[in-house]
Amino acid sequence: MAEGKTGQSARTRHALITAAEKLIALHGVAAVSSRQISKAAGQRNNYAVGHHFGSKDDLIRAVLTAHNTPIDHLRRKALDSIGPDPRVRDWVRCLVAPEIEYLAGLGAPTYFARFFAQVSADPATTMLLYEQMGGSEPLVAILEGFYGALPSFPDDALEIRNNMTRHIIVNTLADIERAAEEPTHVPIPWERQCEIVVDALTGMWLAPVSAAP
Template sequence: MTDGKTEQSARTRQALISAAEELIALHGVSAVSSRQISKAAGQGNNYAVGHHFGSKDDLIRATLDRHNATIDRMRQKALDAIGPDPEVRDWIRCLVCPEIEYVGGLGAPTYFARFFANVSSDPATTILLYEKMGESKPLLAILEGLYGALPEFPGPVLEIRNNMTRHIIVNILADIERAADSGDRPVTPWQHQCSIVVDALTGMWLAPVTPTTATENHP
C-alpha cells in the first residue's frame, strides 16, 4: 500500500511539474496560480501544489531541477573536452552549447525554454534561477574560467555585459523552442545555432571599451 501511494504521489508531482511548465511558459509566472496548475494537472484538490511541494516557488524549483541534472551532465562533458589553453570563445562555447543542445534535443512540443525565460524575467522568481546556478558545479567552473580569460573591465561594463549574455542566451533558447513548436519554418540545426550565438557573444565580450565608459561615474 505504501509503495502504491508513493508511486501515485510521484506521478502527481510530475503532472504538476508538467502543468506548471506549460502554463508559465505560455502565460508568465504572475498570471498562473497554484489552483490553475492543480486543475491543469487533473487534480481535484485545489491545494495539490501546496500539498506536494509547499509553495509555487518550490514547484518552480522542482521544475528547474527536472532539467538541470541533464544540462549539468552536458556542461561537464563540455568542460572535460576543453583544451589545455582555453580562450574566451572556448569558455563561451561551454556556457552556451550544452543549453542549446539540450533544448534542441527535447523535440516538440516542449515548454522548458519559454518557462525558463518567463521565470528569468519575473522579478519575483529571478532569484530562484540564481539559487540553482549556485548549485551547479560545472556552471560555476565555466563562469570562473570565462571571467579569468576576460580582459579587465570596469564594474558597470562587466555588469551590463553579464546581463546582456543572460538575456541573449535565455531568449535565444525560447526562440528555438518556439520555432520548433510552431512548425512555421525549418528549424536550424542546434550546432549551427550554437556557432552563431558563440560568435555573437565572443564579439560582445571582446569588444573594446570606450574611454568615457571606462572613466565616467554614473549615478
C-alpha cells in the same frame, strides 16, 4: 500499498511539474495560480501544489531542478572536452552549448526555455534562478574559467555585458523553442544554432570598451 502510494505521488508530482512548466511558459509566473496548475494537472484537489511541494515557488524550483540536472551532465562533458589553453570563445561555447544541446534533444513541443525566460523576467522569482546557478558546480567552474580568460573591464562595462549575455542566452533559447512549433519551421541543426550564438557573444565580449566621457 505503500509502493502504490509512492508511485501515485511521483506521478502526481510529475503531472504538476509538467503543467506548471507549460502554463508559466505561455502566460507568465504572476498570471498562473497554484489552483490553475492543479486543475491543468488533472487534480481534483485544488491544494495539490501545496500538498506535494509546499508552495508555488517550491514547484518552480522542482521544474528548474528537473531540467538543470541533465543540463549539468552536459556541462561536465563540455568541461571535460575543453582544450588545455581555452580562450574566451571556448568558454562561451562551454556556457552555451549544453543548454542548446539539451533543448534540441527534448523535441518539439517543449516549454522549458520559455518557462525559464518567464521566471527570469519576474522579479519575484529571479532569485530562484540564482539559487540554481549557485548550486551548479559545473556552471560555477565554467563561469570561473570564463571570467579568468576575459580582458580587464571597468566595473560598469562588466555589469552591463553580463546582463546582456544573460538576456541573449535566455531569450534566444526561448525564441528557438517557440519557432520550433511553427508549422513552416525549417529545423536548424543545434550545432549551427550554437555556433551563431557563440559567435555573437564572443564578439560582444571582445569588443573594445570606450573611455568614459
